[in-house]
Amino acid sequence: MAKKTKKGGTKLGFNNNGNKNASNSGGGGGGGGGRRNRNVEPRTRQNRDHNNRPNEPPAPRLSAHEIRQSQQEATISNFIFITDGEPIKTIWKRILRKNKPLDHKDVKMFISSALVASDNKTGYEVEEIVTELGDPDSGVKKLREIMNFPSMSCDAGFDNGVLSFQHVILPLLGLFTRTAITECILEKYVLAIYTVVYENLDSFFYNNVMKMLETLVQRNSVCDSRVSEDVLLLRERYTFIPSSLGIFFLVIVRLLTELLRRISDSSINEMMHNIANDLYRLKIMYQESIEQQQFALTDPLTSNLENRKFFFMILEKEMKIMDKMLNNGRNNLMFDQNPEAKKINVKLDQLYYKELARRVDAERTYDPPGELSNYGKRHDNDFSEISKISIIPTNEEILCDRSPFLPTSHRYSLHFLPDGANRLLDTQFRLLREDLLNPIRGGLSNLLTALLQEHSSSNDNNDIKLSKELKKIQNLGGRFSYNDGTNENSDLQVYTNIRFVKITCDKRKGFACTIKFTPPKISAKNARGRKEFWERSKRLLNGSLVAVILSNPNPQKKNSNNNSSISNSDLYLLYFGVVVTRDEKALSKDENFAEIDVNFIDPSIYSIALNEISNFDKTNKKTSKNRFMVESTGVYLESYYHILKTFQTTNPSSLPFEKYLAPNFNDLNVNNGDYIKGKMRDEMREEMKKEMSNVYDVKVENPLYTRAPGFQFDLSILCKNQYNLQLNVADESTHDE
Structure with a gap:
């Protein structure tokens, strides 16, 4: 039986050497379990394998040299990889359930198993490990325990009370940068994983990781001076053996970049800047020692010049992205916290654009957003930073007379941001959001104007056509259509006799009001026919933007007889919301009323609804007069919302193809190398004339993978494989051969 167990263990890659010392030293099956537990799974799998594949020979056991060679190849590809780790793929679950404190063997096996489980980019196994690691009651606790382990060393050996920096901590950092985690759609759990890393930035990252890296x-x-790699792999075969110190730098940079991307205030954290500064300093030291052949000859970057150039090209590119994200955050903080800086920046913009406006004839219409405007903010949703703008409009925004700030993509159009990704995102967000809001704003403006005209004591200046449209929909609802020549897509679907029925609270959807209203008149007379109508209809779909119009019980502004401007009156209040539940049965159960659930953005409406529900017996038809729920017939919020949200949350520093999508022309033009925005010079006008006539040639660089040492495209198929035809993309001198 012992022989059979050993054979099964060999087949599955377990390190069962058949002696007591090897078993107790954590030989691969480890994870804190005893010898008995390590042997149970191999026997079970062996029996299953023999039943399914009786004639298949056992898989050969890799030697320590072969394992090192395999991991070195993976390292060159910038991955931390556990060789033949399939047998330990699920051990992380068992260790996660342990109630006792973890020792060195437990932590190493937990991380190695998690690396194997996250080899695939997607799938249920990936979602399972992300969910468990991001669970505050299990995975987050274990990660915090690992990061607060009592001791860490570069020479841990087999000491169970010390974590090895090279063989435990580096794989842990590599796990955090795995594509399976960084690109996982389970945002809640992914954020929890990175949050626990960020919370231990000082104690774990700066005081331990960076100190070990410097060592x-x-x-x-x-190398670990207390144990050789061969002995380590002999006793703990599922150990990652780093062959190059370069991989440490690359993994740390990628983890810091991920923290900057996900944690909102990380770019202004002083500790993040300290870590980045140390990383730059150590990178220079490492690169110099490599170039001077002072580093160990076992490091592949020492002996292979092409690999070295390629590696440092990738590292510098990723460090540049990290540095840009750090600087953007600090610059924004200085700008926000210094009112004088804002004034100076506005003044510099004015000086710069004063000359530029003469070329584009746009100064007379240039009115920047938010606090940058000379006239002050337009409304409560007018900001210079798009991340602060609510995608769903506010009452003040809809009633505002001033036009929104709508930049164009033309280079010489006026904008408060310089050329680059930030400006591109800002421009696209504002223009797309205006596509969403313009029809709604136009329709609501017409409807409110009609209501104010009806309320006014004098009808001399009333628009007769507008009044007729209002009377048509005032009792039974319907399509409110009015074209004043400025917007042809501002029709509204109006629902009348609005009453609040109940307030619900859902764990995922939040608060919502159930609203009863008069449904559209249709030919169907029974519930089945009405249900079929709503199933086919595109009205009040889930995710639709609606607005409830209520009479203001305490109007403050008195509307004069000669002025029916909606911005000068508060006779009506607007409350915007999103349809969260569309139940066709609730919509069709009665011929005279229908019900829909709406989640409102302004929480003040819930007190109004609660008061009305509490006094339901006192409400009557008169109470619901001139109370409407409207939706635009031309736009659907869901088709815009997620794109707009992406514009808001995208970090400009991490925008793919930034150089081509949003080039900074001042950086591209060598004549502008010493040009400083806002510093007016006598020759500025002539310089602008030159710039206007310039054609900027942005060179498209070869992809990084084509610059890898030895990479060539095999084009032999073009000559039917009669000749060996190779194309080295990185070497332009060979393109004409």
Whole structure:
């Protein structure tokens, strides 16, 4: 039986050497379990394998040298990889359930198993591990326990009370940068994982990780002085063996970049800047020692010049992205916290654009957003930063007379942001949001104007056509259509006799009001026919933007007889919301009324609804007069919302293809190298004339993978494989051969 167990263990990659010392040293099956537990799973799998594949020979066991070679190849591809780790793929679950504190063997096996489980980019296994790691009651606790482990060392050996920096902490950091986690759609759990790392930035990252990295750079080696790699793999075969210190830098940079992307205030955290500064300093030391052949010859970057150039090209590119994200955050903080800086920036913009406006004839209409405007903010949803703008409009925004700030994509159009990704995102967000709001704003403006005309004591200046449209929909609802020549897509679907029925609270959807209203008149007379109508109809779909118009019980502004401007009156209040539940049965159960659930943006409406529900017996038809619920017939919120949200949350520093999508022309033009925005010079006008006539040639660089050492495209198929035809994209001198 012992022989059979050993054979099964060999087949599955377990390190069962058949002696007591090997078993107790954590030989691969580890994870805190005893020898008995390590042998149970191999026997079970062996029996299953023999039943399914009786003639298949056992898989050969890799030697320590072969494992190192395999991991070195993975390292060159910038991955941290556990060789033949399938047998330990689920051990992380068992360790996660342990109630006792973890020791060195437990932590190493937990991380190695998690790396194997996250090898795939997608799938239920990936979602399972992300969910468990992001669970505050299990995974987050274990991650916090690992990061607060009592001791960490570059020479941990087999000491169970010390975590090895090279063989435990580096794989942990590599796990955090796995594509399976960084691109997982389970945002709640992914954020929890990175939050626990960010919370331990000082104690774990700065005081331990960076100190250990400096130790390895100074000693010019990644080896553990207390144990050789062969002995380590013999006793703990599921161990990652780093072959190059370069992989440490790359993993740390990627993790810091991920923190900057996900944690909103990380770019202004002083500790993040300290870590980045140390990383730059250590990177220079490491690169110099490599180039001077001072580092260990086992590091592949020492002996292979092409690999070295390619690696540092990738590292510098990713460090540049990280640095840009850090600087953007700090610049924004300085701008926000210094009112004088804002004034100076506005003044500089004015000086710069004063000259530029003469070329584009746009100064007379230039009115920047929010606090940058000379006239002050337009309304309560007018901001210079798009991340602060509510996608769903506010009451003040709809009633505002001033036009919104709508930039164009033309280079010389006036904008408060310089050329680059930030300006591109800002421009696209504002223009797309205006596509959404313009029809709604136009329709509501016409409807409110008609209501104010009806309320006015004098009808001399009333628009007769507008009044007729209002009377048509005032009792039974319907389509409110009025074209004043400015907007042809501002029709509204109006629902009348609005009453609040109940308030519900859902764990996922939040608060919502159930609203009863008069449904559209249709030919169907029974519930089945009405249900079929709503099933086919595109009205009040889930995710639709609606607005409830209520009479203001305490109007403050008195509307004069000669002025029916909606911005000068508060006789009516607007409350915007989103349809969260559309039940066809509730919509069709009665011929005279229908019900829909709406989640409102302004929480003040819930007190109004609660008061009305509490006094339901006192409400009557007169109470619901001139109370409407409207939706635009031309736009659907869901088709805009997620794109707009992406514009708001995208970090400009991490925008793909930024150089091509949003080039900074001042950086591209060598004549502008010493040009500083806002510093007016006598020759500025002539310089602008030159710039206006310039054609900027943005060179499209080769993809990084084509610049890897030895990479060539095999084009032999073009000559039917009669000749060996290779194309080295990175070497332009060979393109004509």
